[in-house]
Amino acid sequence: xxxxxVVRTLRPEAFKSMIPTIPVTNMVCxxxxxxxxxxxxxSRFTSLDKGENGTLSREDFQRIPELAINPLGDRIxxxxxxxxxxxxxxxxxxxTLAHFRPIEDNEKNKDPTASEPLNSRTNKLLFAFQLYDLxxxxxxxxxxxxxxxxxxxGVNISDEQLGSIADRTIxxxxxxxxxxxxFNEFIKVGNLQHINVWAGDHYLILSxxxxxVLQD
Amino acid sequence: xxxxxxxxxxxxxxxxxxxxxxxxxxGLPIEASAPAYQSHGTEGSHLTNITNTKKAFPVLxxxxxxxxxxxxxxxxxxxxxxxxxxxxxxxxxxxxxxxSCLLIVVGLLVGGLIKVIGEEPPVLDSQLFFLCxxxxxxxxxxxxxxxxxxxxxxxxILVFAVIGTLxxxxxxxxxxxxxxxxxxxxxxxVDLLACLLFGSIVSAVDPVAVLAVFEEIHxxxxxxxxxxxxxxxxxxxxxxxxxxxxxxxKVGTVTVLDVFLGVVCFFxxxxxxxxxxxxxxxxxxxxxxxxxxTRVIEPLxxxxxxxxxxxxxxxxxxSGIMALIACGVVMRPYVEANISHKSxxxxxxxxxxxxxxxxTLIFIFLGVSTVAGPHAWNWTFVITTVILCLVSRVLGxxxxxxxxxxxxxxxxxxxxxxxxxxxxxxxAIAFSLGYLLSNSHxxxxxxxxxxxxxxxxxxxxxxxxxxxxxxLLAVKKKKESKPSINEEIHTEFLxxxxxxxxxxxxxxxxYHWKEKLNRFNKTYVxxxxxxGENFKEPELIAFYRKMxxxxxxxxxxxxxxxxxxxxxxxMQNIQPRAIPRVSKKxxxxxxxxxxxxxxxxxxxxxxxKGIWLKLNVFSxxxxxxxxxxxxxxxSTPDAxxxxxEVPKRPSLKADIEGPRGNASDNHQGELDYQRLARxxxxxxxxxxxxxxxPFMSC
Numbered sequence: 001x002x003x004x005x006v007v008r009t010l011r012p013e014a015f016k017s018m019i020p021t022i023p024v025t026n027m028v029c030x031x032x033x034x035x036x037x038x039x040x041x042x043s044r045f046t047s048l049d050k051g052e053n054g055t056l057s058r059e060d061f062q063r064i065p066e067l068a069i070n071p072l073g074d075r076i077x078x079x080x081x082x083x084x085x086x087x088x089x090x091x092x093x094x095x096t097l098a099h100f101r102p103i104e105d106n107e108k109n110k111d112p113t114a115s116e117p118l119n120s121r122t123n124k125l126l127f128a129f130q131l132y133d134l135x136x137x138x139x140x141x142x143x144x145x146x147x148x149x150x151x152x153x154g155v156n157i158s159d160e161q162l163g164s165i166a167d168r169t170i171x172x173x174x175x176x177x178x179x180x181x182x183f184n185e186f187i188k189v190g191n192l193q194h195i196n197v198w199a200g201d202h203y204l205i206l207s208x209x210x211x212x213v214l215q216d
Numbered sequence: 217x218x219x220x221x222x223x224x225x226x227x228x229x230x231x232x233x234x235x236x237x238x239x240x241x242x243g244l245p246i247e248a249s250a251p252a253y254q255s256h257g258t259e260g261s262h263l264t265n266i267t268n269t270k271k272a273f274p275v276l277x278x279x280x281x282x283x284x285x286x287x288x289x290x291x292x293x294x295x296x297x298x299x300x301x302x303x304x305x306x307x308x309x310x311x312x313x314x315x316s317c318l319l320i321v322v323g324l325l326v327g328g329l330i331k332v333i334g335e336e337p338p339v340l341d342s343q344l345f346f347l348c349x350x351x352x353x354x355x356x357x358x359x360x361x362x363x364x365x366x367x368x369x370x371x372x373i374l375v376f377a378v379i380g381t382l383x384x385x386x387x388x389x390x391x392x393x394x395x396x397x398x399x400x401x402x403x404x405x406v407d408l409l410a411c412l413l414f415g416s417i418v419s420a421v422d423p424v425a426v427l428a429v430f431e432e433i434h435x436x437x438x439x440x441x442x443x444x445x446x447x448x449x450x451x452x453x454x455x456x457x458x459x460x461x462x463x464x465x466k467v468g469t470v471t472v473l474d475v476f477l478g479v480v481c482f483f484x485x486x487x488x489x490x491x492x493x494x495x496x497x498x499x500x501x502x503x504x505x506x507x508x509x510t511r512v513i514e515p516l517x518x519x520x521x522x523x524x525x526x527x528x529x530x531x532x533x534x535s536g537i538m539a540l541i542a543c544g545v546v547m548r549p550y551v552e553a554n555i556s557h558k559s560x561x562x563x564x565x566x567x568x569x570x571x572x573x574x575x576t577l578i579f580i581f582l583g584v585s586t587v588a589g590p591h592a593w594n595w596t597f598v599i600t601t602v603i604l605c606l607v608s609r610v611l612g613x614x615x616x617x618x619x620x621x622x623x624x625x626x627x628x629x630x631x632x633x634x635x636x637x638x639x640x641x642x643x644a645i646a647f648s649l650g651y652l653l654s655n656s657h658x659x660x661x662x663x664x665x666x667x668x669x670x671x672x673x674x675x676x677x678x679x680x681x682x683x684x685x686x687x688l689l690a691v692k693k694k695k696e697s698k699p700s701i702n703e704e705i706h707t708e709f710l711x712x713x714x715x716x717x718x719x720x721x722x723x724x725x726x727y728h729w730k731e732k733l734n735r736f737n738k739t740y741v742x743x744x745x746x747x748g749e750n751f752k753e754p755e756l757i758a759f760y761r762k763m764x765x766x767x768x769x770x771x772x773x774x775x776x777x778x779x780x781x782x783x784x785x786x787m788q789n790i791q792p793r794a795i796p797r798v799s800k801k802x803x804x805x806x807x808x809x810x811x812x813x814x815x816x817x818x819x820x821x822x823x824x825k826g827i828w829l830k831l832n833v834f835s836x837x838x839x840x841x842x843x844x845x846x847x848x849x850x851s852t853p854d855a856x857x858x859x860x861e862v863p864k865r866p867s868l869k870a871d872i873e874g875p876r877g878n879a880s881d882n883h884q885g886e887l888d889y890q891r892l893a894r895x896x897x898x899x900x901x902x903x904x905x906x907x908x909x910p911f912m913s914c
Contacts, residue, residue, distance in 0.1 A: 044721060066716065152756065
């Protein structure tokens, strides 16, 4: 398969031949990422794709060591796969990762008729919210919260203690009294300043530069 | 009639101020005339020995010399604190003028008074300043440093601290040298190295002044940590530059090798300081592991190890400030997991108290030293210095921000830049460094005068106007937020999420390394430094437990929990804080009370203030029995939920009594409440002032 060697020296034309249906410029606008970032991520995509069929399966993700030790590893992997599917192509991969692009002020003056960019603050929070909310009923119930807490604190803590933490959490955030946290209540939790520093601070640029040098 | 009653509280306040002033007026002559007294005393006894006649046994004798030094020190501190007290009694004054300005003015007055009397006013001794007055302030800052914003912005802070200070020093030094070359100024004797030395002294932003002014304006966290972090980290640069130019101004020439060695020295000074601080921090953490039986001296370990770190690094000419910060930062998570709640409170309030006293004394002495010190005034030089200070700061901030913003995700806006530039205050460190200059510098007096003028300008003009400017420009203020379990959980959730995403991207960024450090910490370090079984406790659980404890204490103090047995909570203070099986049930009960209280607050049930819970330990089967007393009929939703929960606990007897308990139970309840209140008495300040409780921050 000659595609491997083409990946190394990605030019927009070669890139186009990989994904014939979507011109690169459209992808750049749609996902609001830069050219070099798409190149980087495409290299990563192909290095993960052991089967070399242009799509990733869950096993490909599970092979990543950082995800294996991450408490939220399974949920992150699930976030890449749309409902009921087992394979994700590069476009889907990019779509999920585009949520983590930093918010730029100068993106506001792009096409005003387009829907809110994927990486706006609300969409980022919605993405995180959906990782809590597995059954997609737009509410984090006590059980869903318990599951997440259990994943984060490990096995040494008793169920009762976790239960009281979950109860306390819901009571703090719940405002309409339905004993669960809706998205509006989730947004109001103060100090979620992370949203502005997602995908790292200035290290991002440096490591991109380093890694792209190493790739060549 | 109404006019008279309104005036009366004001009368009392003014009376108090007058009393203070009279006290000060009396105190000063005592100090000033102390030398006179001393000679009189010795003369008197000398005469008595020679004549040897019989005298009546002295019933009352005065021997001032015996207590002179501690008496003077104590009197100075007392007067300083009385002044501080006085300011806050005058209502409008403290809202307009920052405290630091007022204290300098007081210092000027006191210095003037002493001079009028004819005595020599004391000057701020550099030894005293660097060894006694500065460390408490820096330790307070370092121990309670907000870690998260600091580490997220550390790159920006370092750029401002290192490159910004270097720029300031060279810009000012160079231009002042150019100025001195002009014939009309009359300073042609000043050479380049002396000017660069002066530039390096006056270029560093001062942490004391920044703290004093910024803590009153409550600016948003980002700007605050940028200015504050810069003021702390530029110490290394200042030390190196000062030593470098001090050495070379004696010799007169600088070679390339010297410059190279200077750069190496910078790394040694800063990294060495951090290393020394970290070592002492680990020692302190390790020591605190074993203090479970001697809780009373726990705070002393924290203070002494930190002070030793400072002194050790000063001994090697490393950066003492960075050592102190490193020590506090390293030591804090482990020490806080080991020490009791009371020790934590002690540490917190002692640090705040010492740093407050130090700050007050520093500003007063600054005022006194201005009156005392030798002055050489040169209009051009001084005015140029002040102007250049401002100009170089503004240019430096703008230029550096332009570069930094290319690498930052949260860009620094123009308003942020303005506050960062305007908040670059100079303070007592510059003065002390100037005072340390040996007398061989012929320009020493001129430099001192210029330094003092710069300090006065920045503290008075910039300090006073920064508050209205912040209001005018509508700069974002600090968001007041209580510690919440939601925030903790979601923050940790997002951390895991972002680490995972970085893993997917194959990108070894900020979160990846933070996760690696956390993992290393959990597996290896905590095992050694945290007492008992607590090292396995996840941070979330520790946070939750502390939060509940705090809330329980607050509820007792506000009277909502009248009859809970003291053993439950105070036991946690006395015993080593493992997670024992026995008290878990009691913890559950307390938790239930807190939950019920939270439910009540939320649903705003008007009739009852809380479910009254009594744990009676004096029951026959030696298990705590639980009596629920409900002042309202059991039709409210809270009552229903509690009734449901009760049957699930078979080991506890639960009686749902009617609205009126018997009299003896109430009496017992009163005693229990008083015991608990005494046990948990927390000598805290106003609760509304505790907006930024570092106990809860990560």
